[in-house]
Amino acid sequence: xxxxxxxxxxxxxxxxxxxxxxxxxxxxxxxxxxxxxxxxxxxxxxxxxxxxxxxxxxxxxxxxxxxxxxxxxxxxxxxxxxxxxxxxxxxxxxxxxxxxxxxxxxxxxxxxxxxxxxxxxxxxxxxxxxxxxxxxxxxxxxxxxxxxxxxxxxxxxxxxxxxxxxxxxxxxxxxxxxxxxxxxxxxxxxxxxxxxxxxxxxxxxxxxxxxxxxxxxxxxxxxxxxxxxxxxxxxxxxx
Numbered sequence: 001x002x003x004x005x006x007x008x009x010x011x012x013x014x015x016x017x018x019x020x021x022x023x024x025x026x027x028x029x030x031x032x033x034x035x036x037x038x039x040x041x042x043x044x045x046x047x048x049x050x051x052x053x054x055x056x057x058x059x060x061x062x063x064x065x066x067x068x069x070x071x072x073x074x075x076x077x078x079x080x081x082x083x084x085x086x087x088x089x090x091x092x093x094x095x096x097x098x099x100x101x102x103x104x105x106x107x108x109x110x111x112x113x114x115x116x117x118x119x120x121x122x123x124x125x126x127x128x129x130x131x132x133x134x135x136x137x138x139x140x141x142x143x144x145x146x147x148x149x150x151x152x153x154x155x156x157x158x159x160x161x162x163x164x165x166x167x168x169x170x171x172x173x174x175x176x177x178x179x180x181x182x183x184x185x186x187x188x189x190x191x192x193x194x195x196x197x198x199x200x201x202x203x204x205x206x207x208x209x210x211x212x213x214x215x216x217x218x219x220x221x222x223x224x225x226x227x228x229x230x231x232x233x234x235x236x237x238x239x
Contacts, residue, residue: 007090009211010083011053018057020064026109031057031072034064040238041118043109043142044072045102045129047151047210048090050080055210056126059227066231068238069118073109075102075132099131099152106132110141120144122234126210127151137161144237146230149206150176158187164195166233168226173206197233201226 015022020033031051042063046056051074060070081093113121122144125133130150137145138160145165147153153176158165165188169181178200188196201208201222209226212219 007048007081007083008205008207009213011049011055011211013049013052013080014054015052017052017054019061020057020070025071025073026105026107026112028105028109029074029078030109031060031074032070033057033060033072034069035067036069036116038067038069039117039119040067040234041069041071041113041121042234042238043106043113043121043123044070045106045123045125045132046072046075047127047129047207048076048081048093048097050074050076052080053210055212059210062227063231063234066235068234069113069116071109071113073105075105075129097128099128099135102129102132103135106136107141110136120238122146122238124148124230124234125150127207131157134158134161137163137165144234146233148209148226148230149173151206153184155180155183155187158184159191161194164233164237166197166229167199168209168229169198169200170204170206170208171200171202172204175206195237197229199229 051072060072064070120143123133123142124146126148130147131152133145134157136142140162142163145163147167185198204222209223212223
């Protein structure tokens with residue numbers, strides 16, 4: 001999180017973006033998209049910029065269009081990281097918004113989702129959110145996991161995961177390097193009982209799936225490829 005890649009190309013937050021709506025889910029404000037009659041739910045856990053990022057909401061809408069009920073909670077209580085606030089750099093901000101708190105906040109969210117009649121839940125985490133997802137997997141609270149350019153995730157985290165997991169890393173990631181992603185892959189290879197998929201996407205940097213430049217066709221193509229891999233994973237393992 002100390003590296004600049006976690007903070008590059010910050011989104012312009014928009015509280016009314018997306019075709020879904022905001023409602024309370026388990027005590028948190030959450031962007032919700034998709035049919036409430038679906039029995040399958042995807043929890044999208046954001047990076048430090050939070051749940052009002054338009055590209056994240058657009059991704060939620062895309063996943064919802066495939067038949068999933070999608071929930072994107074506001075883990076930061078209206079206080080996402082603001083790179084313009086020079087008095088509160090990310091290493092200061094993160095002290096108020098640790099991943100452990102994110103995990104704790106997810107428990108009532110999951111309970112609320114299940115009370116809607118949902119029978120299977122998957123979770124995808126970007127950067128900050130990836131750590132929350134692996135903790136949920138360790139506790140067997142989700143049925144499928146996807147990590148996109150993760151931050152804070154360790155080999156021990158991967159060892160402890162129980163849910164089928166896909167890990168999408170970036171070739172140019174200075175935080176979770178390709179070498180570390182390879183360690184994740186080797187760890188998962190020793191756990192054949194846990195289905196896994198690991199890929200290092202070429203020529204992209206940390207954050208490429210939700211902070212791409214829409215005016216760069218190659219960047220859009222790379223992001224959409226990762227989105228498809230994430231969606232395919234959930235289609236396969238959420239039944």
